[in-house]
Amino acid sequence: QSVLTQPPSASGTPGQRVTISCSGSSSNIGSNTVTWYQQLPGTAPKLLIYSNNQRPSGVPDRFSGSKSGTSASLAISGLQSEDEADYYCATWDDSLTGWVFGGGTKLTVL
Amino acid sequence: EVHLLGSGGGLVQPGGSLRLSCTASGFSFSSYAVSWVRQAPGKGLEWVSALSGSGGSTYYADFVKGRFTISRENSKNTLFLQMNSLRADDTAVYYCAKHSGYSYSYVFDYWGQGTLVTVSS
Numbered sequence: 001q002s003v004l005t006q007p008p009s010a011s012g013t014p015g016q017r018v019t020i021s022c023s024g025s026s027s028n029i030g031s032n033t034v035t036w037y038q039q040l041p042g043t044a045p046k047l048l049i050y051s052n053n054q055r056p057s058g059v060p061d062r063f064s065g066s067k068s069g070t071s072a073s074l075a076i077s078g079l080q081s082e083d084e085a086d087y088y089c090a091t092w093d094d095s096l097t098g099w100v101f102g103g104g105t106k107l108t109v110l
Numbered sequence: 111e112v113h114l115l116g117s118g119g120g121l122v123q124p125g126g127s128l129r130l131s132c133t134a135s136g137f138s139f140s141s142y143a144v145s146w147v148r149q150a151p152g153k154g155l156e157w158v159s160a161l162s163g164s165g166g167s168t169y170y171a172d173f174v175k176g177r178f179t180i181s182r183e184n185s186k187n188t189l190f191l192q193m194n195s196l197r198a199d200d201t202a203v204y205y206c207a208k209h210s211g212y213s214y215s216y217v218f219d220y221w222g223q224g225t226l227v228t229v230s231s
Contacts, residue, residue, distance in 0.1 A: 035217045044221040088155050098171050099157035
């Protein structure tokens with residue numbers, strides 16, 4: 001059971017906009033910034049969003065993040081087939097004194 | 111270009127030990143915190159341990175406390191994870207990850223390719 005809660009799956013058709021939610025508590029999302037990672041099949045995770053809504057260089061602006069209270073979300077607009085991957089949210093947990101991840105959301109592009 | 115190369119994984123019996131290594135290049139290794147994150151087959155990501163840039167501060171997930179030890183040799187740009195008293199549920203791909211700053215609180219901005227640890231008799 002992951003500390004952060006994500007839906008196990010999401011889907012959309014090319015060009016659509018999809019959102020993935022991440023729910024936590026006051027000791028993690030409520031008091032720290034949220035990071036999102038993309039993991040393509042058979043590869044290591046890649047940093048997608050940091051500090052709730054910042055994109056590293058090279059990440060398309062189709063990807064955006066937001067946070068409100070103890071929840072966060074990742075939005076992907078103009079969905080493309082290459083976006084098919086697992087997406088994970090993560091943050092520091094002050095009570096556990098460690099990093100915590102969501103269980104991951106498998107995004108399928110129909 | 112930042113590069114992290116993990117090694118040392120393999121098959122080990124329950125109760126056994128294994129030492130993972132991660133060799134870094136492309137950045138000033140001693141200036142950044144580093145972590146180990148694992149992923150059991152078909153499962154999600156799970157943070158294991160973090161180490162500050164100097165090596166003076168260490169953090170462990172509860173499920174490895176007392177069994178795993180994280181360390182680094184900055185002169186060789188290498189991170190280690192000594193794993194003792196291994197259990198079947200430690201079976202996973204172990205990723206080394208670089209933090210974007212000196213402290214463990216910074217995000218993981220680069221990940222190694224992972225090394226597979228299988229604990230089985």
